[in-house]
Amino acid sequence: METVLAFVIGGLFAAGLYMMLRRSLVKLLIGFGLLSNAVNLLIFTAAQLIRARSPIIPEGEVALRGPYADPLPQALILTAIVISFSVTAFAVGLAYRAYGAIGTDNLDKIGETEIS
Amino acid sequence: MILFLLNIGLALIWAILTGLFSPANLAAGFILGYFVLRAARRIMKPSQYFNTLPNFFEFAGYFIWELILANLRLAYDVLTPRHRMRPRVLALPLDTKTDGETTLLATLISLTPGTLSLDVSADRSMLYVHAMYASDPDAVRRAIKKGLEKRVIDLIRGTERS
Amino acid sequence: MKDFWLILPIAVPMTAAILALLAYRSRAGQRLISVIGASILLLADIILLAQVLRHGILASQMGNWPAPYGITLVVDEFSAIMLLLTGLIGFAVVLYSLINIDAARESHGYHSLFHFLLMGVSGSFLTGDLFNLYVWFEVMLVASFVLMALGGERAQMAGAIKYVTLNLISSILFLTALGILYGLAGTLNMADLGSKFAEIAATQPIGVMRTLATLFIIAFGIKAATFPLFFWLPASYHTPPVAVSALFAGLLTKVGVYALIRVFTLIFVHDTGYTHTLILIIAGLTMITGVLGAVSQNEFRRILSFHIISQIGYEIMGLGLFSPLALAASIYFIAHHITAKTNLFLVSGAVQRLHHTLDLRVLGGMYRARADLAMLFLIPAMSLAGLPPLSGFFAKLGLVQAGLLQKQYLIVIVALAVSLLTLLSMAKIWNEAFWKDKEGSPDPTSHGAVSLRSYIVPIGLLAGITLAIGFAAGPIFALAQRAADQLANPSMYIGIVLHKG
């Protein structure tokens, strides 16, 4: 499955990057969303996939025995998910506001202000 | 009083969900429920759903059966190449009084064979329904009025009386 | 007690930010909270540095979970210096913000965001965990995103979009690198990584480790604005209010530099012939492109923005040279640059206040009208150009010595040439904004009517520090050398984090 996921992740990366390279601000955000998913999946995969029990200790036991999924990458991904959600939420607000201020979703039309 | 009952109901749900029926856990559920209700008080208009909770479950069970029947017919239509439906948008005059009754009726109409609630008129006297197999519109109207609407009114008002 | 001091640089700005948020109805209250918070932070950072100087490297295991299982906060001298600079810049810019930031921005959460930013920066300097570093990066970034965009119209929005997008890419790459690294090493504690990495590197094909190192270089390189990853900076830094630019100029890229230095002195030190040479090449190209960008500009703040890039080149040049002297010079350079560059931005704000523009073609007559401001510009400007006896000279001198000692002549030539070009563009600002007469200028004395007193205080404070860093170059460089020695010999750091702390 790691092999399959490697290609899924790569595909998601490529799709996300391609979306970010379009002219539309909204597509850029969607591209970022794809990338975020890809990265989280990457952490998940790189840290080793175990088709096994969730890392939850059953009632009446004091420790997990036998194979279980590594909880640490899960916690990391949770953090990353929340962070990328925050960033996305902010970016959505920014795009909305920018659309109001600039009047276009087209990234090519907002870029001429850099060289004095 | 209604709120109190609702609160007890929430405490029970709490106990069910946590799967621990100790007095302390029930008390905890009650306290939590109290705060939830407090928070929600402004949006709750006095209504009677929760004192009919057990009947509601029974009622729902009955309609699941109806749902299965409805689906078999639909499945046949889906899986055969020809469309055999005769759709109409119908207006259905309402006898329900409260918002609760109307809502329940509309919901059930959507879940039962061949009908789907679209809207309630502004004066709440009319329910608009999309019917799949309505070669005879009045037959559909009659079926709903005699069947579902009556059951809903009986269920809610009947329970209220007892 | 150390547990208490170690958390303060995070907790103080966080508290200030929350209180400012809760005081959303009272602008005066927010201002008060902001100033008090920044003062306490500065104080705490000073005490922390003193503690580190007295007791050596300090570590605190968050949640009382031993490393590498929990997250460790670590302060060595390098971190302590960076923290102190953060406190200092925070304090100066808060004072400056009181006059430079308009009421609308203030009442829409400026001060709260400001302190969240400081929190993120401080956290980045404190943490001993690589993933936690990512989190602090994001705290800092999101706060900076908002500050960058807040209240802006067309130009500011355009800048903010680029800023946000390119920094997001950096975060993605950082996270990617982290994921791979965790997959390889199974740990995220930097000290733990440092102690295990030799072994891991030995078992892996060299290409794997190089690719991983390169990913970190690129991810941090974007944050630090190195060649060819710096685009977000000149695209955006001239758009927000000056106080915001000044804060960003002082702190943000430095966090990237810090991360590069930390990771490439603690973890990736087994293939320096490749990694650090790559860094050195990037340093040189960064200096050149940055300074050429500055030369090409005609707007005060844009020139300064491009100079940030070229100065970043110097800062990582020391890392690329990778000797204790070079690292010390880098650290000294960072201290110098943070102070001087922030101050230059502050000066630009005062100029903007007077003229309502920063276009050098329009500006003029400042030397005649505001000699005080002119002198306060000269100090950081000449320092930036590396002229003695100001701080920039010693920074440059250290790097030149280190480069010559290691026979890296090319980078030394680049460093000196870039310094000359820096002088050229500083002199250009001076010639145009200060010396030249303003065309069709109204009576220059009318400038006197606009009081700059509140601007002068923070500007003067930072100018004083620039002078002090230069005149006290001996002890300060010695401090930088101690910090560099700790970086160059990470065993103590590793030992304290993993066993004692």
Add this chain to the structure above:
Amino acid sequence: MLAPALVRWRPAAAGYLIAALPAGLAIYFARLLSVTPFGGQVASFAWAPSLGLTFSCNADGLSLFFAVLISGIGALVAFYSAGYLAGHPHLGRFYGWLLMFMAAMLGVAFSDNLLLLYVFWELTSISSYMLIGFDHEDKAARASALQALLVTVLGGSALLAGAVMLGIAGGTMEISALVSRREQLQSSPLFVPALLLVLLGAFTKSAQFPFHFWLPNAMVAPAPVSAYLHSAAMVKAGVFLLARTSPALGGNETWTCVLVAVGLATLLIGGYMALFQTDLKLLLAYSTVSALGLLTTLIGLGTPKALEAAAVFLLAHALYKGALFLVAGAVDHGTGMRDIRQLGGLLRAMPKTAAAAAMAALSMAGVIPLLGGIAKEMVYEVSLGFGPWIAAAVVVGGIFFFYAAASAVFGPFWSNTGNSGPSIPPARIHEAPFRMWSSALVLSGSSLVLGLLPQKAAAPLAGPAASAAAGAPSSLELALWHGMNPALVLSLVTILSGAGLYAARGHVRRMACKLAIPWGPDAAYRSLLQILNAIASGLTLVLQSGSLRYYLIIILLTMAGLAGIPLIGQGGLHWPSQDIDARPSELGIAVLILLAAVIAIRARSLLGAVAALGAVGYSVAMIYLMYGAPDLAMTQFLIESLTVILFVLAFYRFPQFEDVGSRPARLGNAVVALLGGGLITALVLLAAGIQFHHPISDYFAHEAVPRGHGRNLVNIILVDFRALDTLGETTVLGIAGIGVYALIKLKKK
């Protein structure tokens, strides 16, 4: 520092007070010089010891000689300025920079540490920048100031690098210590490059060819600045550096060849350029360049005699050229013009100035009994010892000096009217005020006094300097009359040819103008700046193009290149050896993810793209679920849906996607995107191929119940083991909330 305040407080007296300070210093240094003829370090404290920078002073003959010159002439110039700039609104600033300059020059003179010397060296550059640009409303003044700054700091940078290399080669930055390690130093492979760099520094400062061009351009500065910085003091700093370092660095072929070649070239080119100058100050400036060339030559020759001659000539030149610049200032002040073709007959109107001018000019022309005459004799004598070519060059230089002296003084003061063009109405000509002519007179009078009393006055000044430069004590014997010798013959030749040249000045100028080369270092400087600006603008336009897409592409290509090359080149590409162990439903989800990604790309409608993103998120959540991460899945479901709602909430009024760009552009982007994706795939294959055991998680599994008081490891990691992450993460979330609120609510009315 206090000067501006002083000027504001008591404008009239300020000039006297400010002049008193350097005057006092001059007397002090002169006394010191008589006490310490051949000194050593007198004071030293550490500044930045780890960088090799110590504050160490060396008060030997050379430094004291310079110190006397600097402070003595400085006093006169300060006094003069009070008249020249009387009533100027920024006189205070002027004094501030002037005094700073003087202090820096004294610092240069006394530094024993190479880096310390560099510190003061650059300080002179900055103060000179400020002084040249004193009339900063004038565009030319600003440009010239910048030019002088850039050229001298360029040299300064070279000096810095050279100094550090010398320090590395010799193990110390102290000049006195380097002298004692001369052998070690000069045998180091670093020596020759270091030497060349130091020389470069000296040459730019002392306006040696081809770096001389900044000096004439600096003539936009006020006259006292020209007199002080550009004849007496600053430009001598380079010569001083040569003299100071000659014991350590001199005495080898490189030193001699470079110095003599550059010196002679400068001598001749400067003199030649002086031929066709019509501006009084420019004429003087080129002759200064020429004189500096002579000094460099002499130091390059390096014999004790040569050094003695250099010291005496330096003294003489400082006195007469300083005086002449002051005179030029007075002329400018009195007539309002500086064109020597138009000036004439000023003797009557400005007799006191004329007296000063005459003495200075005679000294410059090399006429005995002025000090310039003595100096010239010594120079000729020395040059004769080095063969006919050098002697000839030096004599030609002398002829140019004579010509320049005559043009600068004889024409304006003695000839009846201007040679050509309209003359100024005599009524408007007036004598310079007391403070100006007196300063000039004292300075040029010194030439006479020292020339008349060579052994008593000049030798004690220049002698110790020469010995210090030679690195060995020597006794300087100066006399007015050496009897008939080859040098005297050469002197006569000089005077006669000079006079002839002056008589034919009309022809000479025309000839010289015809021969004048339209390009030179000055033009080179300007085109260099232009090229630099063009490169900078071009490069920046290309790099900082303003297109976000372009930035992204560069970053991605950088990543793919830098990270991909080692992966391919040095091993790391890894093909999974194990079987692809995936269940059908997992494969289905994998297909679904890719399918959704393709739909997201191809979607024409915003909603389609957003929904596809949601589908990707849901599918990823399913993968989490399948591999034992229910918390992750739950969060991902919630977040993904909320994200979709946010998108819809914000963008439902947005227009439909515009056209997607040209086909080649899309293809290019796709290639870039695929490169990035390919790299990531390779990385994941590699990381997943390494089965790493995770001991950290076992710790969590064992500590969760007893110390974490919970059973859900993920949650315990989040709120306890790594709670700091969560603290930060929650903060990020909070900031985003505040941010969206602030961003949208805050709008310009």
Add this chain to the structure above:
Amino acid sequence: MTSLILHTATRLLMPLLLMFSLFLLVRGHNQPGGGFTAGLVASAAWAIYALAYDAATARKAIHIEPRVLIGIGLIAILFSGFTGLLFHQPFLAGQWGHLKLGETARLEIGTPLLFDFGVYLTVIGVVLTIIFTLEEE
């Protein structure tokens, strides 16, 4: 929206959803859930309310300014961190006690739970701030 059916259903669903969110919060330490998920569920409930009626009505119903909720949440987090220092332990060191609930059952209470509660409040505050803000545009 003006749909009678939706309004009525929302009023019914709200307490259920809030209850469910508290349930997720409390058991998150032992089972899937936790402050973040719970907070999202609670905010989803309020979001439905805001969509069914409008943001102003929802604001009125929730009583408290969502931004203040963010502040309170973060303070709870910070406070739970500082209790460790009070006991001469590092920041965020968990402090635990328990409430006896009858004979066998006992409820363990500790600062990490307060921490999680802080996360819960913050999430609600943030999501509501964003949704209300965008909805009011």
Add this chain to the structure above:
Amino acid sequence: MGEVLSTALLAIGAAFSLIASIGVLRFPDLFIRMHCSTKSATLGVSFIMLGAAVNFGDLISFTKALAAILFILVTAPVGTHVLARAAYYAGVPLWKGTLSDEMKGRPD
């Protein structure tokens, strides 16, 4: 026995779900598709939940499954109603085979 029942319930549920999908893909207009998604999918999921509850066989799982079913039964028709209503007013066309429209021309 439990396992057989559970699997049967799951299979029925899956079948209904698949049918719902096919219907939504095949049916000619929005409103008719909605019949499918409301009824078939809801029923399908309810069966699956029941099957899961039977499979685990404990009280907690059963409660959870019932809670999920209840929740879906409440939300699905309400959601459909809101969407259908909005769609109708937004002018989404009815299938050409629709016999009559008594809602047409209503003011609100």
Add this chain to the structure above:
Amino acid sequence: MLKGIISGMLTIAVILAFFRLARGPSLPDRAVALDLIATIVIGLIGAYAVNANEPLFLDLAVVLALIAFLATVAFARFIEKGGFPWEKS
């Protein structure tokens, strides 16, 4: 085996719904498709809970149902507000 088929059927159902999502033509069509996908995913989770023998996963079902409802209400709201003008077929 049978369990695999069940999951497979559900996955196919999701993919089919996906086609409707992509095809539209109207915004409500897409919304219906999305709602359907969410509902089927609930089923998928139930099936997977049985496969993996993880009763914990059932909690997810409730969460998802809630979310699906939220999304539907949101879409309806925007359709009503006249959003996505170009989405009307």
